[in-house]
Amino acid sequence: MSLLERVKTCHFWQPENYRPFIINNEIHGHIAHDLATKLKDFNTVFNVSSQSVTLSDKLTTFESRTGEVESAIKVLVKEGIIPRWRDEEYAVTNSWHLPPLLKMDRGASGHFGIRSYGVHVNGLVKTEEGLKVWIGKRSLAKPNAPGELDHIVAGGQPYGLSILENLIKEAEEEANIPQAISSTAKATGMVSYRCERPDGLKNDHLYIYDLYLDESFIPQNMDGEVEEFYLWPIEKVIDRITKTDDFKYNVSLVLIHFLIREGYLTPDDDIYSDLIEGMHRQAITS
Amino acid sequence: MSLLERVKTCHFWQPENYRPFIINNEIHGHIAHDLATKLKDFNTVFNVSSQSVTLSDKLTTFESRTGEVESAIKVLVKEGIIPRWRDEEYAVTNSWHLPPLLKMDRGASGHFGIRSYGVHVNGLVKTEEGLKVWIGKRSLAKPNAPGELDHIVAGGQPYGLSILENLIKEAEEEANIPQAISSTAKATGMVSYRCERPDGLKNDHLYIYDLYLDESFIPQNMDGEVEEFYLWPIEKVIDRITKTDDFKYNVSLVLIHFLIREGYLTPDDDIYSDLIEGMHRQAITS
Structure with a gap:
């Protein structure tokens, strides 16, 4: 799988x-x-x-x-x-x-x-047809992972800001989310990994938040870093992660963390324990 | 802390x-x-x-x-x-x-x-005063951890049953929860640990489920393993875990997993990463 x-x-x-x-x-x-x-x-x-x-x-x-x-x-x-x-x-x-x-x-x-730190936000919408997720397509002009699929808001953690301050700043820049909304984001965990990427050895801790948005809210990129936003049913997100590597590598990890927490994966999936242990720096063994 | x-x-x-x-x-x-x-x-x-x-x-x-x-x-x-x-x-x-x-x-x-396996269920009630949690007090007659605080439903995973089958069986025995309700429990993750206890070296994987119950539902123990059930506000649960070791050791771990997922702990807590990495077998380093 x-x-x-x-x-x-x-x-x-x-x-x-x-x-x-x-x-x-x-x-x-x-x-x-x-x-x-x-x-x-x-x-x-x-x-x-x-x-x-x-x-x-x-x-x-x-x-x-x-x-x-x-x-x-x-x-x-x-x-x-x-x-x-x-x-x-x-x-x-x-x-x-x-x-x-x-x-x-x-x-x-x-x-x-x-070791570097970052914040990733799942942008979520409860609708009559089920849960939907806001997905950003990264600008083709980005030197790093151009055109790959991303969270509604995600960013590296700069020196001098708290995690929540950074979340609020990035939410404004990347998706035009006002502070009154972004500050309602709920902390839901952290993933960590170390891997070789084109820009070096990434040794990251990503703090994860879930942000539930009204159906009426439409994100709008302000800093040119997002090409387009899509509102996808969770099933489409799962299909796309499972079958392609269209999502930026660490965005996939954060989305799998969400699928575990929210019961889209269960102990009956034979990779369940390996996926969970793979949420952290230790390499998975199988 | x-x-x-x-x-x-x-x-x-x-x-x-x-x-x-x-x-x-x-x-x-x-x-x-x-x-x-x-x-x-x-x-x-x-x-x-x-x-x-x-x-x-x-x-x-x-x-x-x-x-x-x-x-x-x-x-x-x-x-x-x-x-x-x-x-x-x-x-x-x-x-x-x-x-x-x-x-x-x-x-x-x-x-x-x-390595042994188990299933632990958070019994949760959304009320007008906020989230409440069903807590069981283990029978004083239990050889293992008598009188300690426990989940509404928790049990070792026997040979020959699936995780969900075991959850349904234990829910019936420990809290008289009918299958129509217990089968709505949502898988939310897993914790693993290895530690020395009076009954040996515990090397456990616990599969965790959240079960939301109606306010009208009152659990009732059927197998003599639970002394009494309490419905506590989440704040009281947090207070008790933080200040005492009244909860069975692995129940504390599963409750902390819940607090992380549900935003009761945030990256602003300086122990956040250590707690998260401590959800799995690797020993935490600090």
Whole structure:
């Protein structure tokens, strides 16, 4: 059954292709060998060995770590080794609730394999014909996953905002949802995964919310990131996830989380336990 | 915060106190050293080394494994090494959907540390004052967790029944819920854990269902296993789980799973990710 393929996609990475990225004696990411070798150029910032990359322990403050790492990343972007400077700041921390050790541009986060955080919102409508789900088609102009199917609202978690503040901001930008509505979104869980993607090693925690919308509400994209919105019966969503990979890989994971919670999958499905254990970073074994 | 303590309780075990129990080259359980030593008495059934206990590979069929292991367990019960013969059969399998390798009496399952399965049902009532939850107080006569707080319906998964068939059977026995109502229960997920308890090493998968009941429905215990039922506001349930360990340890885990799904906990709670990752067998790290 293809749902299990969707989950496996989110957990595929090969540790042997990476070196741990260590800050303060803790692993905070994984760096591919080529980039690790290149980081030897910045020997006041990184200590590179064949086994690991360690952030210099002379960088003891949030500010000094942020400044030195940023300077190095800007050189790497200029040289085309890291493709994009995104001008969005991510906190570097192994737990969203701990003070971050530094902040890092989002364009570099996958290349350092740091843990990053995001918020995904299921846009749901109860109708007489049954449950429907708002699905966005990502702009064809997006460098990342153009044209793939997405949630009504989803976004990376920037440094300095709470999860709910970010949800409210993204809901406004992506779907023109006013705060009075978006703030009614209900927290329903989290998925985590680590996998190799074109933009690096994604090591993500996604916080999931369900937002029930009136039938009269029509989302409208404000920031050019969504090509079109569709309101699909849940059965069509299930069919599409099961038979295609049209949904962005992590959107599939969040939708499967929804199907589990809402009883569309049951213990009678023989992949039930594997799907559930696949909601988190540990790779599923079968 | 005590919710994290509740979750940690479900994952506490010390692997060094056990030897793996191996069938067909796969680990299917863990056996404490004392019992492992004792199993040397049954050398046509078990091969005991200092590192493991292996079921004899001369036992190649479901019937022969079941028969030989049962004979050994009956001796162990007679000698008081395993306290109870429960006369309920558990399937021995690492996945509920695989054909079991043998069946084993429930009274021995914890002593062999085999994976066992169960079904837990949240009995829920939407009222004008808010959500209420049916809570059972376990009979003081129960050998296991007497007087502790429990779900309206919960039970181990016997060999030969589907999960839903077992739910319907237990709903009838424990709370006098007719099949027309119990069969509307919605599958909402699964928790798994391995922990040391008085009755052995519990290595459980619990399938979770939500059952919404009319306000007019009053549960009634039929099998003497429940002392009394209470209908509590969800806030009282949360207060009791957070401040006491009055709930049976695994019932707490299932209730926390509910609180996560239903938005009573949010990413703003600093233990959110740890609680979510603690819903599964992997031990939480903090």
